[in-house]
Amino acid sequence: MVDVEILDIEVVDIERLDIEILDNWTLVPVLEIILSLEIGLVYFDIYSALNLLLLSISRHFSVGRRNPTISLSISRFVPDFVFSLQIRKTPKSSPPSQAMEFLEAKEVQVGIGVAIVAVVATAAYLYTSKKSKVGSIDPENFKEFKLVKRTQLSHNVAKFRFELPTPTSVLGLPIGQHISCRGKDSQGEEVIKPYTPTTLDTDVGYFELVIKMYPLGRMSHYFRELREGDYMAVRGPKGRFKYQPGEVRAFGMLAGGSGITPMFQVARAILENPKDNTQVHLIYANVTYEDILLKEELEGLEAKYPGRFHVYYVLNQPPEEWTGGVGFVSKEMIQAHCPAPAPDIKILRCGPPPMNKAMAGHLDALGYSAEMQFQF
Numbered sequence: 001m002v003d004v005e006i007l008d009i010e011v012v013d014i015e016r017l018d019i020e021i022l023d024n025w026t027l028v029p030v031l032e033i034i035l036s037l038e039i040g041l042v043y044f045d046i047y048s049a050l051n052l053l054l055l056s057i058s059r060h061f062s063v064g065r066r067n068p069t070i071s072l073s074i075s076r077f078v079p080d081f082v083f084s085l086q087i088r089k090t091p092k093s094s095p096p097s098q099a100m101e102f103l104e105a106k107e108v109q110v111g112i113g114v115a116i117v118a119v120v121a122t123a124a125y126l127y128t129s130k131k132s133k134v135g136s137i138d139p140e141n142f143k144e145f146k147l148v149k150r151t152q153l154s155h156n157v158a159k160f161r162f163e164l165p166t167p168t169s170v171l172g173l174p175i176g177q178h179i180s181c182r183g184k185d186s187q188g189e190e191v192i193k194p195y196t197p198t199t200l201d202t203d204v205g206y207f208e209l210v211i212k213m214y215p216l217g218r219m220s221h222y223f224r225e226l227r228e229g230d231y232m233a234v235r236g237p238k239g240r241f242k243y244q245p246g247e248v249r250a251f252g253m254l255a256g257g258s259g260i261t262p263m264f265q266v267a268r269a270i271l272e273n274p275k276d277n278t279q280v281h282l283i284y285a286n287v288t289y290e291d292i293l294l295k296e297e298l299e300g301l302e303a304k305y306p307g308r309f310h311v312y313y314v315l316n317q318p319p320e321e322w323t324g325g326v327g328f329v330s331k332e333m334i335q336a337h338c339p340a341p342a343p344d345i346k347i348l349r350c351g352p353p354p355m356n357k358a359m360a361g362h363l364d365a366l367g368y369s370a371e372m373q374f375q376f
């Protein structure tokens, strides 16, 4: 993340930077601001630079009367780069610099401001495009994030959307890693538990958690009480899982209940990366049909990536018409629905402790070596 603050430019009439937001990403300048500009010996082709920036302004475009702030993200074009800038109004009393006098002589300060920003952005991009994104979390210290939306998905499952510091911020969580969330149980005692967001760093400005709340669960109590506008403390990233695209030919995934969240995150990251051809085979176990989390999202991925993503659902108590597996996940189910043991495959597991133990036993018995297995 590169933050650029242009403090010296007086924005006389911010409405001149009139932008109409058509959808998430497409922005059209209503007023043509300026096409080209000469400053000293330097000639800028502002229109193309402006175009690049305008097209990439995220939908979070705010124009305050006093301190207008524009957040830009060119991550749409270059996945590893996020850029944000601010144009602030200079207090009337501050003496203008020579450069400012030059600028103020023109009536297109906003255009010039954006032009300079465009040049700075291009330079910043050239210098920093190889650097990785800066995330919003810290592995050592807890940071507070505001809950902006809570969606109840079933009687005991809810989706929580937390706001990141700016509309273009990313959480900064490597694929397959998790965060530690801090809350208080019903006795007022502090609790810290791991959770895997269902969002990725391509989702800018927010992150989401899908939480299953157990009647007696300590952290479950905290999430049950959490309301929009409340803040939650988060620390991270955490976790041993590391993934490089193409590292394995195929993943098998054995998930139980809320253990689906790390699997979903890894599967999404793989499938949404056009350069990654890894196959993903998921076995997802639950007690009842209603317990299946992220069902719509999983079906969406299956429909969008046929041949690359397969899900086999297993239920302890299936409904009358059920074509998936019944009972607990068995060795036979793993043989039928996961890649066979090989040096270029990996089986991931995440579920309640008894399930993890049973799955480790099955995998050992089927000949999967320790290197071929990973438990979240």
Ligand SMILES: Cc1cc2nc3c(=O)[nH]c(=O)nc-3n(C[C@H](O)[C@H](O)[C@H](O)COP(=O)(O)OP(=O)(O)OC[C@H]3O[C@@H](n4cnc5c(N)ncnc54)[C@H](O)[C@@H]3O)c2cc1C
Binding pocket: 178, 191, 193, 194, 195, 196, 197, 209, 210, 211, 212, 213, 214, 215, 216, 217, 218, 219, 220, 221, 257, 258, 259, 261, 262, 351, 352, 353, 376
């Ligand atoms: C890497 C990782 C990522 C995780 N991500 C998520 C996530 O995205 N969403 C999510 O909801 N959870 C996730 N979990 C589980 C989460 O960390 C907590 O364990 C869970 O929220 C229960 O915590 P609690 O304090 O409410 O329950 P606790 O106080 O620890 O448990 C109290 C009671 O709740 C019940 N219970 C607790 N956990 C389970 C379980 N897994 N299966 C069945 N019954 C249970 C049991 O009856 C238990 O006795 C993840 C766990 C790990 C290790």
